[in-house]
Amino acid sequence: MIPSERHVWHWCPQCRTEMTRRREGSEERPVCPACGVVQYLNPAPAAGIVLLREGRVCLVKRRFAPRQGEWTFPTGFMEWGEDPAETARREALEETGLEVTLTGLYAVESGVLPPDTPVVVIFYTAEETGGNLLAGDDAEEVGFFALDEMPGPIAFAAHRRVLERLHRDQAATAGETP
Numbered sequence: 527m528i529p530s531e532r533h534v535w536h537w538c539p540q541c542r543t544e545m546t547r548r549r550e551g552s553e554e555r556p557v558c559p560a561c562g563v564v565q566y567l568n569p570a571p572a573a574g575i576v577l578l579r580e581g582r583v584c585l586v587k588r589r590f591a592p593r594q595g596e597w598t599f600p601t602g603f604m605e606w607g608e609d610p611a612e613t614a615r616r617e618a619l620e621e622t623g624l625e626v627t628l629t630g631l632y633a634v635e636s637g638v639l640p641p642d643t644p645v646v647v648i649f650y651t652a653e654e655t656g657g658n659l660l661a662g663d664d665a666e667e668v669g670f671f672a673l674d675e676m677p678g679p680i681a682f683a684a685h686r687r688v689l690e691r692l693h694r695d696q697a698a699t700a701g702e703t704p
């Protein structure tokens with residue numbers, strides 16, 4: 527599936543010939559009839575952290591569109607050559623000022639970054655190891671919030687699903703008899 531014409535190359539980036547379409551396996555893909563370049567359209571991987579302080583979850587307020595002013599877990603896109611765990615630690619530091627160590631894989635969610643970019647977000651549980659809480663990079667604010675007292679709308683469905691899961695996990699833990 528080609529998600530949107532907006533993402534499709536109309537001219538070959540190698541030889542500047544007009545691109546055509548060809549079926550490659552299960553997918554129709556843009557191809558260059560002159561030099562054979564194929565455009566593979568893939569979801570963009572992102573990673574971030576699920577960090578708790580005394581039952582409160584760390585969220586950041588988005589400084590930029592899309593969903594400017596709404597809240598998410600500290601997350602960001604993987605850079606070329608980066609491991610997703612490195613991405614999660616880097617984004618945590620850039621957006622929250624906190625140094626973290628990752629303690630496990632919590633969730634892998636796919637979604638669509640508005641308007642039409644498919645993404646896969648890898649969420650790790652994390653613990654603080656240093657730093658000072660300070661919003662930075664593309665975060666306008668950062669804080670720790672009780673799960674039943676969200677600071678505002680949560681920007682993306684993938685993040686809302688992870689929050690719902692956290693809520694269930696906290697409820698299950700609270701319901702355990704010692």
Ligand SMILES: [Zn+2]
Nearest residue numbers: 538541558561
């Ligand atoms: Zn070409």
